[in-house]
Amino acid sequence: xxxxATVDHVVAPDSGKGxxxxxxxxxxxxxWLTTIDHKRIGLMYLGSVVLAFLVGGLFAxxxxxxxxxxxxxxxxxxxxxxxxxxxxAVMVFLFIIPSxxxxxxxxxxxxxxxAKDVAFPKLNLFSLYIFWIGALITLSSLVLGxxxxxxxxxxxxxSRVSTTAVVNVTLGAFIMGFxxxxxxLNFIVTMHKLRAPGMSWYRMPLxxxxxxxxxxxxxxxxxxxxxxxxxLIFERAFQIGIFDPALGGDPVLFQHFFWFYSHPAVYxxxxxxxxxxxxxxxxxxxxxxxxxxxxxxSSVAIALIGFLVWGHHMFVSGQSELxxxxxxxxxxxxxxxxxxxxxxxxxxxxxxxIKLDTPMLYALVFLILFxxxxxxxxxxxxxxxxxxxxxxxxxxxxxxxxxxxxxxxxFFGGLFHWWPKMTGKxxxxxxxxxxxxxxxxxxxxxxFTQFFLGSRGMPRRYYNYLDQFQPLHAFSTVGSWVLGAxxxxxxxxxxxxxxxxxxxxxxxxxxxxxxWQTASPPITENFESxxxxxxxxxxxxxxxxxxEHA
Amino acid sequence: xxxxxxxxxxxxxxxxxxxxxxxxxxxYYAAYWTGIVFFLLITGATVYLVxxxxxxxxxxxxxxxxxxxxxxxxxxxxxxVILIWLxxxxxxxxxxxxxxxxxxxxxxxxxxxxxxxxxYPDGTAVVNELAVPKGRPVKLIMSSKDxxxxxxxxxxxxxxxxxxxxxxxxxxxxxxxxxxALLCTEYCGSGHSDMLATVKVLEESDFEKWIxxxxxxxxxxxxxxxxxxxxxxxCATCHSVDGSPMQGPTFKGIFGRNEEFSDGSRVxxxxxxxxxxxxxxxxxxxxxxxxVMPTFRGxxxxxxxxxxxxxxxxxx
Ligand SMILES: [Cu+2]
Ligand SMILES: [Cu+2]
Numbered sequence: 001x002x003x004x005a006t007v008d009h010v011v012a013p014d015s016g017k018g019x020x021x022x023x024x025x026x027x028x029x030x031x032w033l034t035t036i037d038h039k040r041i042g043l044m045y046l047g048s049v050v051l052a053f054l055v056g057g058l059f060a061x062x063x064x065x066x067x068x069x070x071x072x073x074x075x076x077x078x079x080x081x082x083x084x085x086x087x088x089a090v091m092v093f094l095f096i097i098p099s100x101x102x103x104x105x106x107x108x109x110x111x112x113x114x115a116k117d118v119a120f121p122k123l124n125l126f127s128l129y130i131f132w133i134g135a136l137i138t139l140s141s142l143v144l145g146x147x148x149x150x151x152x153x154x155x156x157x158x159s160r161v162s163t164t165a166v167v168n169v170t171l172g173a174f175i176m177g178f179x180x181x182x183x184x185l186n187f188i189v190t191m192h193k194l195r196a197p198g199m200s201w202y203r204m205p206l207x208x209x210x211x212x213x214x215x216x217x218x219x220x221x222x223x224x225x226x227x228x229x230x231x232l233i234f235e236r237a238f239q240i241g242i243f244d245p246a247l248g249g250d251p252v253l254f255q256h257f258f259w260f261y262s263h264p265a266v267y268x269x270x271x272x273x274x275x276x277x278x279x280x281x282x283x284x285x286x287x288x289x290x291x292x293x294x295x296x297x298s299s300v301a302i303a304l305i306g307f308l309v310w311g312h313h314m315f316v317s318g319q320s321e322l323x324x325x326x327x328x329x330x331x332x333x334x335x336x337x338x339x340x341x342x343x344x345x346x347x348x349x350x351x352x353x354i355k356l357d358t359p360m361l362y363a364l365v366f367l368i369l370f371x372x373x374x375x376x377x378x379x380x381x382x383x384x385x386x387x388x389x390x391x392x393x394x395x396x397x398x399x400x401x402x403x404x405x406x407x408x409x410x411f412f413g414g415l416f417h418w419w420p421k422m423t424g425k426x427x428x429x430x431x432x433x434x435x436x437x438x439x440x441x442x443x444x445x446x447x448f449t450q451f452f453l454g455s456r457g458m459p460r461r462y463y464n465y466l467d468q469f470q471p472l473h474a475f476s477t478v479g480s481w482v483l484g485a486x487x488x489x490x491x492x493x494x495x496x497x498x499x500x501x502x503x504x505x506x507x508x509x510x511x512x513x514x515x516w517q518t519a520s521p522p523i524t525e526n527f528e529s530x531x532x533x534x535x536x537x538x539x540x541x542x543x544x545x546x547x548e549h550a
Numbered sequence: 551x552x553x554x555x556x557x558x559x560x561x562x563x564x565x566x567x568x569x570x571x572x573x574x575x576x577x578y579y580a581a582y583w584t585g586i587v588f589f590l591l592i593t594g595a596t597v598y599l600v601x602x603x604x605x606x607x608x609x610x611x612x613x614x615x616x617x618x619x620x621x622x623x624x625x626x627x628x629x630x631v632i633l634i635w636l637x638x639x640x641x642x643x644x645x646x647x648x649x650x651x652x653x654x655x656x657x658x659x660x661x662x663x664x665x666x667x668x669x670y671p672d673g674t675a676v677v678n679e680l681a682v683p684k685g686r687p688v689k690l691i692m693s694s695k696d697x698x699x700x701x702x703x704x705x706x707x708x709x710x711x712x713x714x715x716x717x718x719x720x721x722x723x724x725x726x727x728x729x730x731a732l733l734c735t736e737y738c739g740s741g742h743s744d745m746l747a748t749v750k751v752l753e754e755s756d757f758e759k760w761i762x763x764x765x766x767x768x769x770x771x772x773x774x775x776x777x778x779x780x781x782x783x784x785c786a787t788c789h790s791v792d793g794s795p796m797q798g799p800t801f802k803g804i805f806g807r808n809e810e811f812s813d814g815s816r817v818x819x820x821x822x823x824x825x826x827x828x829x830x831x832x833x834x835x836x837x838x839x840x841x842v843m844p845t846f847r848g849x850x851x852x853x854x855x856x857x858x859x860x861x862x863x864x865x866x
Contacts, residue, residue, distance in 0.1 A: 077740040150737050156714065157697040157739060161663075245715025251698060252713065285603070287612045294622055316700065317711045318718045321648050325641060332633040336626060343625045346592060349599035351613025356600070364596065371592050375585035378633070382640025385577040387570075387647055388563075388707040391700060391735040455562045455578075457704025459735040462743035466553055466731065510608075541614035 019523040036121035037524055041128050042107030049103055052094035059087035064480040067473045070465050077463040081148040088151030093173045094135050099411050100272035102183055105211045109187055111515040112205050114196025114531045119189035123182055131179035138172025141165035155243040155254045159235040170229040177222045184215030198533035205513045205537040206295055210275025213299040217264045225261035252318050259310035267306045271299055273410030274341055277363050280413050281345050282538045283511040284360035285352030289538045291344035298337035305334040315386045331381040338374055358432030362413030365440045369405025394454025397447045412490055419494055420508050424521040425501030431493030438486030445479025513537040554731035554748040556704050567705035567726040573643035574707040580639050650721035654689035661699035661712040664741030673849050674764040681750040682724055683757040689721040700736035703749055711736055724751040776861025779854055791865045799836050801865045810837045824859050
C-alpha cells in the first residue's frame with residue numbers, strides 16, 4: 001500500500017452533529033441505572049472505583065500516620081491491623097482489579113474496535129450490579145467489626161482466631177469475582193466478534209491486546225479465588241478441616257490456592273496499565289509504536305507464564321526447596337516480556353514528536369516507577385536474597401512501585417488522556433501537570449524510603465517498631481502527604497473541568513485510533529455509520545503524508 | 551520490655567553476623583548493580599529522547615520504523631542471560647542456607663501468640679531469649695502452637711515460616727559475639743510486632759555458663775528453686791496455690807492428699823506420684839479434670855523436678 005492518507009481518510013467521516021451524545025441521551029438516575037450503554041456503564045464503574053480509591057487512600061494515610069512514631073500515635077494495635085487490612089482489601093478488590101478494565105476498558109474497547117457496544121450489553125450491566133453488591137458486602141465489614149487478617153486472609157488466623165468480619169469481606173470478594181469473570185468474557189467476545197470491517201487483529205490498539213490478555217487471566221484464575229474464599233468461609237463457619245492443622249488441614253495449601261489466583265491477579269492489575277502506556281506514548285509522540293507485535297504478544301506471554309510463578313510468594317513458607325527453585329526460575333523468565341515492553345516504549349520515543357501533555361507526563365512517571373518496581377522484583381525472585389527480604393518493607397515498596405507507580409499512575413494517565421473523550425471537557429493542563437509532578441515526588445519519598453527500611457530488616461505489618469527505624473518511617477509518612485496531595489489535585493482538576501472546562505474537540509491529541517474519529521463525547525451508537533478501517537492504530541507516518549515503509 | 555537492636559553498619563544492609571550473610575549479600579549486590587545499570591540506561595535514554603524529539607511544529611514528521619529484529623533479539627537475550635545468572639547466584643546461597651551441617655547444635659523453637667520459646671538439648675527452656683554459641687552451626691527446629699509465625703534474624707539473613715502441624719528448620723553459624731534482634735515476620739494478630747526476641751551470640755565458654763545459669767542459680771535451696779520454676783515453667787497458668795480451682799487441681803495441700811482418678815482408683819500423693827504426674831500426666835488423670843496437662847519430659851531436669859516436689863510439700 002503506497003497511497004497517502006490523512007487522518008480523515010482513516011475511517012468513514014463522522015460529523016456527530018445532530019445526534020445527541022450518550023450523556024444527554026436519557027435523563028434522570030433511572031436512565032443511568034437501567035442503561036446498557038457500555039459508555040455509561042464504564043462511567044459508573046469509574047465513579048465507583050475512584051470512590052474506592054479515596055476510601056483505600058484514607059486508610060493508607062491513617063496507616064502512615066500511625067507509623068510516624070515507633071509505638072502508639074493515633075490508634076491501637078487492633079485499629080492499625082484493621083486499617084492496613086482494609087487499605088489492602090479495598091485497593092486490591094475494589095480499586096485496582098476493576099479500575100482500568102471495568103471503567104476505561106468498558107468505555108473504550110467497543111469504540112476502539114469500531115462496534116456499537118460490547119457483545120452482551122445486558123450482561124455488562126449485570127456485572128456492574130454484581131460488583132456493587134460485592135463491594136457493599138465487603139464494605140459492610142466497616143460497621144460489622146472490621147477485618148484484621150491482612151488482605152491475604154492467611155489461615156489459621158483468619159479461619160479460627162480472628163474475631164472480625166472475615167466472612168463479609170471474603171464473601172464480597174467472592175461475589176465481585178463473578179463481575180470480573182463476566183466482564184472478561186464480554187471483552188473477549190467483543191474483540192472476536194464485533195471488530196469493524198478492516199479492523200484486523202494487528203490493527204487493534206495495544207490497549208485492546210492488553211485487555212484481551214487480562215480478560216483471559218480473569219476468566220481462568222478468578223474461579224480459583226472464588227473456590228478458595230468459599231472454602232475459607234466454610235472452614236470458619238463449619239470447621240471442615242481443610243486448612244486448619246488443628247482439624248487435620250494444611251495451612252500451606254491455602255497459600256498455594258490463594259497465590260494461584262493472586263499472582264495472576266498481579267497481571268490482571270498491571271497488564272491494563274501496560275496497554276494504557278502503549279497508547280499514551282504512541283499518541284503523544286505521534287509515532288508508530290516500535291515493536292507492536294512484541295508488545296502485543298508479550299502481554300499474552302505474561303498472562304500465560306504468569307500462571308506458573310505463584311510459589312515465589314512462598315519461598316519461606318515451608319514449601320519444598322525444589323518447588324522454590326522451579327518457581328524462582330520461572331519468575332526470572334516472566335521478567336523478560338515485561339522488560340521487552342519497557343525497551344519498546346523507550347524506543348517509541350525515538351524519532352517521535354513528543355508533547356509533554358499531562359497524560360504523557362504520567363506515562364513518563366510510569367516508565368520510571370515501573371522500571372524501579374520491575375528491577376527490585378529481581379531481588380525478590382532470587383531465592384537466597386528473598387530469605388532476607390521476604391515480608392519486609394522491601395516487598396511493600398516493590399509492589400507499590402508496580403501497583404501504584406505502575407497501575408494507578410497508568411490509570412490516572414489514561415483518565416487524563418480520555419477525559420475529553422468521555423466528558424467532552426478539556427481540563428486545566430497546569431493542574432494536571434502539577435499533579436503528575438507531585439505524585440512522582442511524593443511517591444518516591446514514601447516508597448523509596450521503604451527499600452531502606454526493608455533491606456535493613458524492618459518487617460511489614462508492624463504496629464510497633466524498633467526505635468532505630470523512626471527517621472525513615474517519619475520521612476515516608478511525610479511523603480504520603482505529598483503523594484495524597486498529588487492524587488487529590490488530579491481528581492480535583494478533572495472534576496473542576498466538568499464545570500469550567502472548555503468544550504473538547506473530537507481529537508485533541510491527534511490520535512489515529514477510532515475513538516478519536518468520533519465526537520467528544522460520542523453519540524450512544526458511538527459512530528453514525530459503521531467505520532471502515534484501512535490501516536493500523538498508529539500509522540502516523542501515513543497520516544503525515546509519508547511514504548509507507550515496509 | 552527492652553527492645554532488641556539490629557546493628558547496621560553499611561548503607562543498605564545490617565551487619566553480617568553469620569556465615570550465610572555474605573553469600574546472601576553477594577546476591578543482593580549483584581541484583582543491585584544490575585538494577586542500577588539498567589535503570590540508568592532506561593531513564594537516561596528516556597530523558598534524552600524526550601528532550602531531543604520534543605514537538606516543534608504540528609506538522610512534524612515522525613519515524614516510520616516499526617521494528618528492528620536484530621535489536622529486539624539482542625535486548626531480549628542479554629537480559630535473559632543476566633537473569634539466569636542471577637537465578638543461579640540466588641540459588642547458591644539458598645542451597646547453602648537449606649542444608650544444615652550434620653554436627654549442628656539443635657534447639658527446638660515454639661512460636662505462639664505472642665512469644666518465642668527456645669528449648670535446649672538438656673531441657674532448658676527460655677522465653678524470648680535465644681543464646682547461641684559463636685562459630686558453631688546451630689539448627690532451629692521450629693513449630694507453632696497456634697497460627698503462622700515467621701522467625702527472622704536480619705543480621706543472620708535467615709527467615710522461615712513457623713507453621714502449626716509442621717516442623718520447619720533453619721540453621722546458621724554466628725560470627726559476631728553480641729546481641730541482635732529476632733523478629734516475627736508473618737502477621738499473627740495484635741501482638742505481631744511485639745513478638746520479638748534477643749539473640750545472644752556468646753563465646754563457647756560463656757555459652758556453657760549461660761546454659762548452667764538457666765536452671766536457676768545453683769546455690770538456691772530446693773524449695774526456693776521449685777517456687778521459681780512453678781512460675782517460670784507455666785505451672786501457675788493451670789495450678790493455683792491458694793485453693794482456687796483452675797484448669798488443673800490446686801496445689802494447696804496436695805502432698806499426702808488422697809486423690810481419686812477418673813478410673814475410680816485412688817492414691818495418696820507422694821514423691822513418686824508427683825514425678826509421674828509431671829513426666830507422664832496421662833497415666834493417672836485426676837477425677838473431674840480434663841487430661842490437658844502437657845508432659846514436661848525433656849523440659850525439666852531431675853534437679854528441677856526434685857525442687858518442684860520440695861516446693862509442693864511446702865504448699866499447705
Ligand atoms: Cu507473585
Ligand atoms: Cu507475627
